[in-house]
Amino acid sequence: DIQMTQSPSSLSASVGDRVTITCRASQGISDYLAWYQQKPGKVPKLLIYAASTLQSGVPSRFSGSGFGTDFTLTIGSLQPEDVATYYCQKYNSAPQTFGQGTKVEIK
């Protein structure tokens, strides 16, 4: 099975900072990559699919890039409401494995 590895596992940044989270697949997955945000005690929310397509209603400060094995989620200007854990997920084939998550906090 293809493994998904996120880095870092956690980060702390200031409001307004640019934040980057990376996700690496152990084999190529084309652009079948999604990013989710999960706030504490809440249901996961789809942010980006097809590696770079912003889901409807998601703020434009979120962006995604990458193809093949290396992917990036960027928060252009970190806001207090962005405190959450972020997960990548590959979906080119089953099993649709998630990364282990990146916890984002405000410094």
Added chain:
Amino acid sequence: QVQLVQSGAEVKKPGASVKVSCKASGYTFINYYIHWVRQAPGQGLEWMGKINPSGGSTNYAQKFQGRVTVTRDTSTTTVYIDLNSLRSEDTAVYYCARGLDGSHDFWGQGTLVTVSS
């Protein structure tokens, strides 16, 4: 509006089975896969499997093969996940989610399954 409404919390003993439902509304049921994802306390997300409501075909993660069954009832637009031989490690919140292009655009509210003797 799209809604996925799951059944309530369950408490089960080790070795028992649990069946969680997910009722879909607000869209054409047979046009979108339904996936099941679980999250153990304090842990990450774990994909379990999916069903194509149109024909009923399923795919499961290897880890759950033989222990999990996902079914659907098109007359009530409801999907079910049945997990047997429960152990303490199966204690988790179980989510159903609609498949967009394979990603999950709408999620149920989650069902807590507690396995304890």
